[in-house]
Amino acid sequence: MDSHKLKILFISSEVEGFSKTGGLADVAKSLPLELRNLGHEIVIVTPFYRTLNHREHAQQTHLLNLHTDSSRPDIQFSVQELSLDGIKVLGIDNAHYFDRPGLYGEDNNAYPDNGERFAFFSLAALLTTLAEDFSPDIIHCNDWHTGLVPYLLKTRFYNNSFFTNSKTVITSHNSAFQGIFEKSQLNLIPEVSACMDERVLENYSYINFLKVGVLYADKVNTVSPNYASELLTTLGSHGMSNHFIERIHDFQGILNGCDYNDWSPETDKLIPFNFDSNDLSGKDKCKAALQKEVGLEAIDVPVYGMVCRLTDQKGFGLIIPILDRFLKHNVQLIIVGSGDPSITGHLTALASHYKDKFKFIDAYSNELSHLIEAGSDFFMMPSIFEPCGLNQLYSLAYGTLPIVRAVGGLKDTVIDYDQDPDNANGFMFYDPNPNQLLNILRRALLLYIEQPEEMLRLQKQAMKSHFYWSDSAKHYERLYQDALHLDQHWEN
Structure with a gap:
């Protein structure tokens, strides 16, 4: 041999x-x-x-x-x-x-x-x-x-x-x-x-x-x-x-x-505007295109995205109890995925109540997944367990700050802003508790509203996190x- x-x-x-x-x-x-x-x-x-x-x-x-x-x-x-x-x-x-x-x-x-x-x-x-x-x-x-x-x-x-x-x-x-x-x-x-x-x-x-x-x-x-x-x-x-x-x-x-041939904001053919870490103006345009695509008003509020299978593993037992309180803030949320009918039912009901803030798409679309990664400000992955995770890697590449629970590969790839602001590329919480999730979502909201320049620095830093095959x-x-x-x- x-x-x-x-x-x-x-x-x-x-x-x-x-x-x-x-x-x-x-x-x-x-x-x-x-x-x-x-x-x-x-x-x-x-x-x-x-x-x-x-x-x-x-x-x-x-x-x-x-x-x-x-x-x-x-x-x-x-x-x-x-x-x-x-x-x-x-x-x-x-x-x-x-x-x-x-x-x-x-x-x-x-x-x-x-x-x-x-x-x-x-x-x-x-x-x-x-x-x-x-x-x-x-x-x-x-x-x-x-x-x-x-x-x-x-x-x-x-x-x-x-x-x-x-x-x-x-x-x-x-x-x-x-x-x-x-x-x-x-x-x-x-x-x-x-x-x-x-x-x-x-x-x-x-x-x-x-x-x-x-x-x-x-x-x-x-x-x-x-x-x-x-x-x-x-x-x-x-x-x-x-x-x-x-x-x-x-x-x-x-x-x-991460397959950067498919998931790179510089070359992605499935998004309307390309961009890189030196100039994120294309990301702002992708955000407006995403809002228009899902039927949300194109206003300057933080957009939280999520694309996944609808299973307990992905943290919906943490999300659903706090979603009503979270959506009372000046935010927009887009969730795309299919799976557990009971989760689908909860999300559908909440989306009908918060039509101007929350869009739930009960299907999987590769094109929309790319647009969510490119156009969102934050990406939610509050998983109960996550062997490696790929969406947090995609999110980092697009300057979409991941909000994750400290489990599995999420802990290996995301550095929390409050723990290590100089090297951070996202937000992380530990306890599988709905209120812990709500706190970290609000923490990200504060950064977006009160420290836009710091938010931009963090996005650019996230885009320099690479995980090569x-x-x-x-x-x-x-x-x-x-x-x-x-x-x-x-x-x-």
Whole structure:
């Protein structure tokens, strides 16, 4: 093996440009591109969903059979090839599992057979690698959807010379989502469904895909140093602390980067006026355009923006109790997102009451997301937990001061104005308490009204905060090298 050039198999349930529900897709695009730029050879494997973008350009390269056991027929699937800026993307195509309207579910409900779907995907990804004759040094797994891959490498493929030198890395992008399913969904992989090991099948009745990945991968990481430290605690680990502690010598946090090709106010084609840290006049024009776009009066008041999935994780349990009091101030608020119907209902009711101050858009729009980042004065992210977060990185790039809770990657990337005014790039609070959030929102309002020159200085300082994927990729490169130097003997 050339120590300077690795063959990396990158397995992900979504990839930006092809399929996306969240930040995993952004990582699955940006990280492989940067690893390729470092000289490594990358192949990406992902499901060939019905809704996959550019699927009409795919070329079928293989027709394969997944052998189960004598009790059920083999599962046939094809491999469809696409390209991500020259990186080979292989889509696992099986109509039964992936010819559906959603990636993981519909109408806010997960597909009941997701365990079987992604057990199939994990095994099919390895069979595809064999068919491609791409013998990887590193198999990089992502989230629970790929949690069975490290286990399969150490069971079904343990004596397969093709994978003799392959090592596995699993990245947990959000450990709240663990993929917990009944054993019955694993019948297509007998060595899993018949396993007597409590680390794999708990109570011999159900599986936690993420737990299996964490326990069997050669290296484990998550998407920010602070979130990694939280995962070692009972309070911050979503019930997984014992498993991360068990792997503590092989576990670390690597901060996600920001794709400045898509998120830069100087070059962004989705905003009406471009600007940079030397001249923010274009930002003022974007603010007026945003106000007009959502139907708010274009007046000189602070605009607070928020774009996210409507879930408890994003802090709506803190927002909704104080929103009525906050909107009595001379402010404007714009929230864009979809998700939990109860949150949607609360926001819709408040928006109808404060029509001249609060606009709620119950949908996701990439174009509007860019305009909110460019045109808002502040961006709200009062998350209950946040593994890394991307919107605070986008906000910093656009001089839109993030207002965040001190958790996960938010704490790693935002410097609070009151704690360190000389180096600050936003505002941060600690306790998951609605009144704490209200206080920090009012603190930002005071800065806007009473210290406009200081506000401008802070905006310019925020725009100089950079988090490059090229830096993150070098950390992953070192993680891969560490994995390849392991000399461990696994029971199987």
